[in-house]
Amino acid sequence: MSDVIIIGGGPAGSTLGSYLSKAGITNTIIESSIFPRDHVGESLVTSTTRVFEEIGFLDTMESEGFVHKYGASWHAPAGKEFKIEFREFPQEGINQDYTYHVNRSKFDQLLLKHAEKLGSKIYQGVHVKQVMFDGNKATGVQIEVGGKNLYLPSKVVVDASGRGTILGRQLNLKVNDPIFNQFAVHAWFKDLNRGTGPSAEYIHIYFLPIEQGWVWQIPITEEITSVGVVTKKEDFKKSKGNTEEFFMEHVHSNPDLSNAISSAERINDFKMEGDYSYSMKQIAGDGFMMVGDAARFVDPIFSSGVSIAVYSAKFAAREIIHAFEIDNFSRETFLPYEKKLMAGAKVWYEFIRLYYKLIPLFTHFIQSEEYRLQILQLLQGEVFDRDEVPVLDSMREYIKSVEVSENHLFRKHLSPIPLD
Numbered sequence: 001m002s003d004v005i006i007i008g009g010g011p012a013g014s015t016l017g018s019y020l021s022k023a024g025i026t027n028t029i030i031e032s033s034i035f036p037r038d039h040v041g042e043s044l045v046t047s048t049t050r051v052f053e054e055i056g057f058l059d060t061m062e063s064e065g066f067v068h069k070y071g072a073s074w075h076a077p078a079g080k081e082f083k084i085e086f087r088e089f090p091q092e093g094i095n096q097d098y099t100y101h102v103n104r105s106k107f108d109q110l111l112l113k114h115a116e117k118l119g120s121k122i123y124q125g126v127h128v129k130q131v132m133f134d135g136n137k138a139t140g141v142q143i144e145v146g147g148k149n150l151y152l153p154s155k156v157v158v159d160a161s162g163r164g165t166i167l168g169r170q171l172n173l174k175v176n177d178p179i180f181n182q183f184a185v186h187a188w189f190k191d192l193n194r195g196t197g198p199s200a201e202y203i204h205i206y207f208l209p210i211e212q213g214w215v216w217q218i219p220i221t222e223e224i225t226s227v228g229v230v231t232k233k234e235d236f237k238k239s240k241g242n243t244e245e246f247f248m249e250h251v252h253s254n255p256d257l258s259n260a261i262s263s264a265e266r267i268n269d270f271k272m273e274g275d276y277s278y279s280m281k282q283i284a285g286d287g288f289m290m291v292g293d294a295a296r297f298v299d300p301i302f303s304s305g306v307s308i309a310v311y312s313a314k315f316a317a318r319e320i321i322h323a324f325e326i327d328n329f330s331r332e333t334f335l336p337y338e339k340k341l342m343a344g345a346k347v348w349y350e351f352i353r354l355y356y357k358l359i360p361l362f363t364h365f366i367q368s369e370e371y372r373l374q375i376l377q378l379l380q381g382e383v384f385d386r387d388e389v390p391v392l393d394s395m396r397e398y399i400k401s402v403e404v405s406e407n408h409l410f411r412k413h414l415s416p417i418p419l420d
């Protein structure tokens with residue numbers, strides 16, 4: 001019997017396994033796929049470096065040759081470009097001014113192997129059917145092997161099942177986001193023209209001339225570039241399911257992107273992701289926790305997902321280690337985790353909401369001497385342990401002033417998204 005069972009071997013599950021093994025807590029990661037498997041979410045933010053270093057994974061990131069990401073660039077519909085570089089704001093405890101773009105099938109496999117090397121027991125190709133409970137207390141999981149159901153007991157069960165959210169669904173804790181019901185279509189392209197100079201390897205975000213619509217351009221290798229179109233789900237529905245037409249129509253609606261992709265060749269099938277913003281009524285309970293996407297998912301405009309996944313693992317590990325020290329696995333023991341993760345995710349969420357509320361404000365703030373570094377700090381993923389985030393208050397105040405001033409230049413760009 002393992003002390004902890006972790007459902008899912010994505011970045012959240014593998015990182016958690018790594019922290020627990022380092023602390024001498026036995027753990028089993030049960031993963032339904034057989035790695036390598038494809039996954040969306042290919043561009044990291046710099047805060048992840050701190051976690052990779054702590055679990056001893058940073059050397060692997062370097063030796064495996066993932067593309068270095070030094071910055072980000074946003075392209076307005078009219079062709080104007082705004083850039084940031086991570087080195088403008090050095091981060092405490094991080095000794096490099098870049099992060100990485102990753103082929104997720106390779107990255108996730110390496111991270112899972114790393115967890116195994118540190119001591120996690122890994123089962124791949126094994127599906128967790130449900131979490132087992134005695135009253136309110138999780139006692140283990142039921143898995144299916146060779147057509148038979150087996151019960152695996154543990155002191156703690158952690159749901160790291162990603163957007164599958166096994167526990168959130170089982171306990172009816174999942175709350176779909178009232179504002180963001182986005183849809184994404186993405187694929188890899190060969191020979192997309194990424195330009196020259198350092199920004200060729202940035203993430204590029206292209207604004208589309210439709211509400212809540214944008215495209216990512218992420219370098220995966222020297223030749224391969226990932227491109228994803230994100231719109232409101234209702235906009236995708238209007239395309240009547242013609243994926244390629246939908247994708248190309250939007251890609252060609254931004255002049256910079258249209259030029260970049262014109263001579264590129266698509267090298268894999270389009271993949272789709274839908275219904276992907278939600279929160280949970282609680283993310284910790286007696287004998288259980290949720291980490292990564294299984295706990296919370298916010299719109300990926302700022303590449304926050306893997307960072308939230310690995311930080312949730314770090315914070316969950318801390319409370320699990322404490323629980324073993326005091327031999328108490330109650331919701332009360334795990335509550336500091338819930339508070340900490342929810343507070344950090346809320347900062348991301350507010351940033352994203354204000355961004356979509358008035359997109360030109362974001363480009364205005366990143367060009368402003370007063371706010372640029374504060375925005376950059378958020379884009380680096382520094383959202384945890386912050387009592388105050390003054391730049392979000394300033395964005396909010398600015399938006400309110402635009403709402404009441406009829407002649408403001410930005411007024412026509414206000415979206416109907418509620419401010420609170």
Ligand SMILES: Cc1cc2nc3c(=O)[nH]c(=O)nc-3n(C[C@H](O)[C@H](O)[C@H](O)COP(=O)(O)OP(=O)(O)OC[C@H]3O[C@@H](n4cnc5c(N)ncnc54)[C@H](O)[C@@H]3O)c2cc1C
Nearest residue numbers: 008010011012032041043128161162164292293300305306
């Ligand atoms: C359109 C889109 C774009 C994105 N772009 C970015 C980006 O650029 N940068 C970024 O950082 N993030 C991005 N993300 C988010 C990112 O994909 C996730 O936040 C990240 O993968 C979360 O990691 P995880 O470990 O929580 O979940 P996952 O990586 O999803 O891993 C969960 C694992 O659990 C397994 N599993 C599920 N159910 C079971 C079960 N019942 N039994 C056993 N195993 C199970 C799955 O097979 C999977 O391997 C994006 C997301 C979307 C939707």
